[in-house]
Amino acid sequence: MRLFSVKELSDLKEDTEVLLHGWVQETRTTKNLIFVVFRDHTGLAQLTIRRDSWNGIEVDNIPRESAISVSGTFMVHGKSKTGPEISPSKITILNIAGSPLPLAVSDPVNSDIETRLNNRFLDLRKREVGIIFRVESDLLWGIRKHMSQNGFTEVHTPKIVGTSTEGGSDLFAVRYFEKEAFLNQSPQLYKEILVSSGVNRVFEVGPAFRAEKHNTVRHLNEFTSIDIEMAFSDHNDAMVMLENAVRSGILEVSAGEREVKEALGVEVKVPEVPFPRITFEECVDYLSSKGMAHRDGEDFSPDELRIIGERFTGFYFITRWPASLRPFYTMPDPDDSNYTNSFDLQFRENEITSGAQRVHDPEMLRNRFLAKGLNPDDFSFYLEAFRYGMPPHAGWGLGLERLTMIVLGLKNIREATVFPRDRNRISP
RNA sequence: GCCCCGAUAGUGUAGCGGCCUAUCAUACGGGCCUGUCGAGCCCGUGACACGGGUUCAAAUCCCGUUCGGGGCGCCA
Numbered sequence: 001m002r003l004f005s006v007k008e009l010s011d012l013k014e015d016t017e018v019l020l021h022g023w024v025q026e027t028r029t030t031k032n033l034i035f036v037v038f039r040d041h042t043g044l045a046q047l048t049i050r051r052d053s054w055n056g057i058e059v060d061n062i063p064r065e066s067a068i069s070v071s072g073t074f075m076v077h078g079k080s081k082t083g084p085e086i087s088p089s090k091i092t093i094l095n096i097a098g099s100p101l102p103l104a105v106s107d108p109v110n111s112d113i114e115t116r117l118n119n120r121f122l123d124l125r126k127r128e129v130g131i132i133f134r135v136e137s138d139l140l141w142g143i144r145k146h147m148s149q150n151g152f153t154e155v156h157t158p159k160i161v162g163t164s165t166e167g168g169s170d171l172f173a174v175r176y177f178e179k180e181a182f183l184n185q186s187p188q189l190y191k192e193i194l195v196s197s198g199v200n201r202v203f204e205v206g207p208a209f210r211a212e213k214h215n216t217v218r219h220l221n222e223f224t225s226i227d228i229e230m231a232f233s234d235h236n237d238a239m240v241m242l243e244n245a246v247r248s249g250i251l252e253v254s255a256g257e258r259e260v261k262e263a264l265g266v267e268v269k270v271p272e273v274p275f276p277r278i279t280f281e282e283c284v285d286y287l288s289s290k291g292m293a294h295r296d297g298e299d300f301s302p303d304e305l306r307i308i309g310e311r312f313t314g315f316y317f318i319t320r321w322p323a324s325l326r327p328f329y330t331m332p333d334p335d336d337s338n339y340t341n342s343f344d345l346q347f348r349e350n351e352i353t354s355g356a357q358r359v360h361d362p363e364m365l366r367n368r369f370l371a372k373g374l375n376p377d378d379f380s381f382y383l384e385a386f387r388y389g390m391p392p393h394a395g396w397g398l399g400l401e402r403l404t405m406i407v408l409g410l411k412n413i414r415e416a417t418v419f420p421r422d423r424n425r426i427s428p
Numbered sequence: 429g430c431c432c433c434g435a436u437a438g439u440g441u442a443g444c445g446g447c448c449u450a451u452c453a454u455a456c457g458g459g460c461c462u463g464u465c466g467a468g469c470c471c472g473u474g475a476c477a478c479g480g481g482u483u484c485a486a487a488u489c490c491c492g493u494u495c496g497g498g499g500c501g502c503c504a
Contacts, residue, residue: 030462037465048463064455081465100438100456108466109440109454114496170502186504212502213429223504299502344504352504399504413504424496 001071007042009084014076018086020045021094023125024066025106027059034059036091037082037106038070039125046080047072047088056091065097065105065122113414120419120428131263132416135253136404140205142252143226143398146245152201152228157190159183159207163378172211172221183209186397188329189382191229192358195393196385203228205400215423217412218350220401222421229395235331235341235357238394239317242345242353243273246315246398250407266408271314275345279320283308297324302349309348319343328368331357331394345398347406355396362386 004018012018022040029035036047036059047070049059062068069092078085103111103119105126116123124130147154160176161184171182187204194202208225228245230237247270253260254268261267278286283304284294290307294300300308308318321342323332333339342356359365365386369376376383404416414420419428 028462028464028467030464033463035464046465079463079465102438104439104455106466107439107454111439112497115439208504210503214500214502215498216500217498219503225504302500350504354504397504402504 005042006040006045006083009074012074016074018074020070024062024064024068026064027062029060044083046082046085048085049088059091063097063099065101067094068092069094113412128263131260132408133418135260135408136416138252139249139403140400142249143245146248147203152203153199155194155202155204157187157204170211172209185210187227191227193385195229195231196390201230213423220413220417220420220422224400226398226400229393231391231393233394235343235394238355238396239343242396243275247271247273253407264408276312276316277319278316280318283318299325305349315345315347317343317345328372328374329358331359350402350406352402353396353398357394360390360392
């Protein structure tokens, strides 16, 4: 007897013997019959038991969400409306579920995100929740494929570091034997060093840590960053790589489009490339035409981004950011050093990627450190790599959870994180 | 770091000074009915976060504690 998933049942012939592993979602009993709504990772099926011919275990009161194994025969002409119907010959309880459940898996009551995260193992059994991570996985797979096809090497850089990436104070300190160390906020410096090493094109998918006490629906203290760096390239090359990577990811998701539509009611649209580009200055002018005076030297506020985002239906780039708003490693615009060869990828008011051409000249880089009030000596391990033929290069960092949020229209980034780390949560 | 807001049964809620020995739904337990189909009907168990205070009277008002939600800043 072969193991099947519920999804595989529909093509079978009458009376095919099958083995299924999954959970009891619900039982309904009648005088002559017992119906068990059975669920596995692919969908729902119904087990129909005739009391008069049943000699297996007592199934009337198997608690919901208990894990079971079922062997039986497939009924082509079943009357079930909750998926394919199986006539079991044997049911084995693999592990009984406690009762009552701390969280409704199939009830018509919705739990708070707090309750859901505390009981994530049950929450994820819900189809509309589980599918989010299927989508996230597909997105990443599509992006990985694109990077690989374009000659990128996947790398893994340290998450425990001795100095902060950008000199900020928003880092988690950790004990490292007798030294102080930090959880890295970004692989930036390491991927640049690798560019100098002749790898040519690198990408990394890994955690990034930010010790900011933010409390919003779009921030996490640990998130998954997709970072790339490409040699002999500028910001325009990086933007082309980015828009096509995002498109490749969404293309991968669209293969399971119907399921996403059914589970979440969301239409997955593959975006057209190239994405529109708008400069920072054009945004400022646009805001003033809308009666909003943007303050010099400041980033756009959420309100401002909402206004700017209304101009576009989907993804767009904001380019040529002022140097004061960008980190030291960002290449200044050769025509006006007050601006930079940089970009953000936006989706309406949401920022999902930040990127730029980087400074490759060691002298310029030293000066940029000083201009930002940083001590170049603290970064000597990084600066060394620039002294022996560092190629011009560019790259970006993309927040995977934010991309998932956008593709699925989620309201809270915690929905797109299996076990989120936020201002208050470090468990589970 | 700044500013708002919330905490009632397993879950989600009603209540906003006496009508609350606290509402409803769902879950859970029991019964009836039923090839069922978010089934239906009947009965039952189950809660005011904690500590002070105000008041004749507090789930309801005030203060503190704890836990949480959201906005801003910053960013992915």
